[in-house]
Structure formats: C-alpha cells, structure tokens
Amino acid sequence: MTVPATTLRPRDAAGTRLMIQDLGERARNVLSMTRRNLVHIARQPAELADVTIQPLLLTVLFVYLFGGAIPIPRGSYTDFAVPGMLALNLVTSTMGTAVGLATDLHEGIIERFRVLPMWPPAVLVGRSLADLLTDCLCALVVAVTGLAVGWRTGAGPLAIMAGFALVLFFTYALSWVTACVGLTSKSPESAASFGLIVLFPLAFVSNVMVPTQHMPGWLRAVADWNPVSAAAAGARQLWGNPNPSASIGAWPMQHPVEASLAWSVLILAVAAPLASRFFRRRTTG
C-alpha cells in the first residue's frame, strides 16, 4: 500500500519556482476565471439587460425627453448627451461586479477554489475582466444607439477610441469599489441595493445629463469634482462634442482627461488591494 516517495511530492519545487513561471500561472488562472464568468453570462443572457436594453432605452429616452428642454451652448443636446450616457450606463453597470462576487461567495464553488493550488485573487481579477468585456458591449450599444438618434463626432478614429478607453478605464477602476461592496455584503440582494444607493447619486450628481452651471452652489461643487463628471467631460473633449464644463474653473473640469485618468488610478490603487483583503478575510477562518 505504500507509495514511492517520489510520487508523493510531484511538485515540491513550488517554493523555488521562477517568478516568470509564477506570473504565467497566475495569468492562466485569471484567464480560466474570466472564461468561467463569460460562460455564466452566455447561460443567462437576460442578465445582460443592464448593458444592452438599459443603455438603449436611457439613451433614446434622454435624448428625446430632455433634448428640447435643455439648451446646450454651441451644439446639440444629442451630441452633449451621448458621452454622458456612456458614463451613466457604464457606472451603473458596475453593480454587476458587486452582485456577481456576492453570488460567488454564496455558491459551493468558492470552497472548491479555496482548496485548489490557484492564485486566489484570480477570482477577483477574472470577474473584473469579464465585467470589462460586458462593459465594452455596453459602450457599443450606447455608440450605435447614439448614432441612430443623431450623435456625431468630428474626431479621428484614435481620439474616438481614446474617449471610449477613458470611460472604460474609469469604469474598470470603479468596478473594484463595487467588488469591495460585493465582498462585504451579506447576500447578493443586499449587494444590489447597496450598489444602487451609492451608484445612482454618483452617476446623477454629475454633468452626464445636464450642464452643472444651473445647479445650486454646493451641489455644483460636488458635481464638478465628481470623477464621473471628469470621465464624461473627458470623452466630450476627445470627441469634439459640446462640453459646457470647459468654462468651469475647477481643475478637473479644466483638465478632464487628466483628471479622469488620475481618479481611475487612485481608485484602483485603493480599491484593488482592499478588495483583495476583503476576499481573504471572507475566505479564511
């Protein structure tokens, strides 16, 4: 019944393995987890509503409901609104990360992951990357819907790509904040409701739907420093769309692209390690 000693420790070199190999293994773990989450999405296409039907509806509604009522200096409301709609829909879609992770923690599979010799944060990184892909779909829906309702941009292809990348990068950073929410929630339901409470004011108290100039002073200050405003204004600037915020003195409104990037890096630097810590805390004990 005894097993030869050599077969007992097939991979005892684990400790001395090269860092490069380690990184490769981590990357493969992340890839596997990303693919797993994409299979989930494919199995439940209805869950994609918040990145397909919602952006389509909101873009059409806002353009036609507010289009005539909100005067935009030097341009049309449609051209002003579409970059805002991109930011609005992407920001609210990050709730999916919170709900997804909270759901994962309630499924038996998390226990399996925990006994595997994998890189544990792959659960988080894989989730964030799968969500980034659905966010790209969301951006595409906003763009196509926008074009259909008359949104136009004079910018070159590079600037157009940069605009999408700017808002998507911000969304990716924000999804690590909602990851923290999901990892500290008691249930997927509470993750969803908490996400709503935080994300809606964040998305709405900004320049995404209306210029901030007519807001009461304190609210306007909040809106002008809101990272979502920077992302939306950054996209407007890159796309050559009307950007009334350009006349506002606040630093982020004067340099929206830089501000959006800075916010994204800062949020990522704080939220990603925090999420990793919350995950560790939830999965040990």
Place this chain on the structure above:
Amino acid sequence: MTAELMIEAEGLVKTYGETRALAGVGFCVPAGSVLGLLGPNGAGKTTAVRILTTLALPDAGRARVAGIDVLARPAAVRRQIGVAAQDATLDGLLTGRQNLALVGELSGMRGAQARTRAAELLELFDLAGAADRVVKGYSGGMRRRLDLAASLLTRPPVLFLDEPTTGLDPVSRQRVWEVIRELIGSGVTLLLTTQYLDEADALADRIVVVNHGQVIAEGTPRELKERSRSAHVEVTLAEPGPEAAEVIAPLVGGLVSVSADGSRLGAAVDSAPGLATLLVRALDQAGMLVDNIEVRQPSLDDVFFALTGAPERESEGASA
C-alpha cells in the same frame, strides 16, 4: 516496515462563538491507508477536515499533510490534496465537463491536459452521458460523483472525503463506495468522514470515533466492534412492560435501553447460540408477549452506547 505519515493532526482546538467544535483532536494516517473519522452530526468531523484542507485555522494545535505544515504553508499543502466536501462544491452554471476542466486548469494543468483528464474521469464515474449538461440539473448522486472526480483531477496523493454518501440513495451510495474502493487500490492516503459505521467498516483501515470535538475511541473496525460488543438485540413487546429490562438484563449481561413508551428494548450483546430463544422464554415466563425480536450487527448508535455509556439520542441533543 514503518510507513510515512501523510496526515497528522495534534491537539486541534477550534471554537465558533460559543460552540467548541474541536476540543483537542489528534490522529494520524500512514501513507496508503484509509482513516474513517466517525461521529454524529456536530461531532467536529467537518471542522477537522476543514483545518487539514487549509479552509479553516485552528485556535490551537498543529496539522501536517504530506509532511507539510498546514498553517505555515497552506499553498504547498493544496498541491498535495484532493477534497470532496460535504456539500458538493461545483459550479451549477457550467457543464460537468467544464467544471472538471476549470478545476484542472486552476490546479496548474494545461487546457488540453485538463480536458483529457476530465474526459477520463467522466467515463470512470459514469457521467460521460451527462458530461455536457449543466450541473444545476444533476441529481444528488451525480453531483457527489462529479465532486469526487473534481477532487481526483491532479491525482493528489492525499484525499479528504467529507461524508461522501450522506443523503444519497442506496444505489448511488453503492456506486460511490465502488469508486472509493478503486481509489484505495491506487495507493492514495484517504481520510473519510462518515456517520455510518457500516461505511467506515467497509472502507477504512482504522477508525477514529469523535464526539463533542474529542476522540473517544480509535482502532480497527474489528477492535471497535469488539468494544461495542459483537451484536445488538432489539425486542418489541406487545404491550409496554416496565420490568422487561430487568428480566433480560442478566441474559444480555449489560445495559438495556428502553424506548420512551416502554415497548422496545435494545442492548449490546455477545452473540451467543440461542440468545433469541432465551430472551423470548424469559419474557414469556415473566408474562410478557414478544411481537418481534431482532439480533443484528452493531450500528453507530450501539458503538456510541458502548463507548459513551449513554444513548446516542442524548449526546445528539447536547451537541445540536
């Protein structure tokens, strides 16, 4: 020949709030052998497994798996173990095949290698036909078999199976037993927890009995059965007879348990020729009618009765 110890637990203590799940549990498993961790619900079996498989940290005590300290190097331990938990740990939205491939990839196997091994195990576990169905639709037995398959993907030298047959119908239970027997033949070291003595009896080389977070007995199945006497007798009376226990006590030579309504008596006995006849005769002489008499192999209840001197029901009530 002294075999290397593949699982070592020493003085494990774990408290969850007010509940002391483990109060100093220790045991070890030599390479290539099977240990059955036997005990009722809430005895601490699962907590012990969770500590040994890096899922929980003990408040005190030490644990080593494949010679590696579980607390100091959990990641290294994970490379040596396969785990099938009590609740199947599967992804309900993936197919059986995708579940196994994912586990293989996350264990460091290359995609193609993981898929080949997955196909092999699906065949072995009689799941090939359901391989491309989503696991959410699997029956309990199928889930359990898939979970077992997942624990074997990387051919780990040490296996932990936590109550592998609890909640399964008899047919699925037999199927899982067959699979475990095949594994044992392959030379792995196995720790198996169970509530059923017959399961430990059928599969384990040695049994450790735990109750209230403590080891209360240890030995081979045969040794334990001897300690719990070799058989169990149960007598059902036509009418409750409070004095019946006294009548049969001298014949069974030990403690007699009486059911709440006083119509059923149970006792651990040494199987003696003609014991049933003797019991019926004695009860008849005392004026009591016997409806049914049954002499059978000891159950876990009996082992507990013999080991703790208290009926299993009471100990369960206290640990719940």
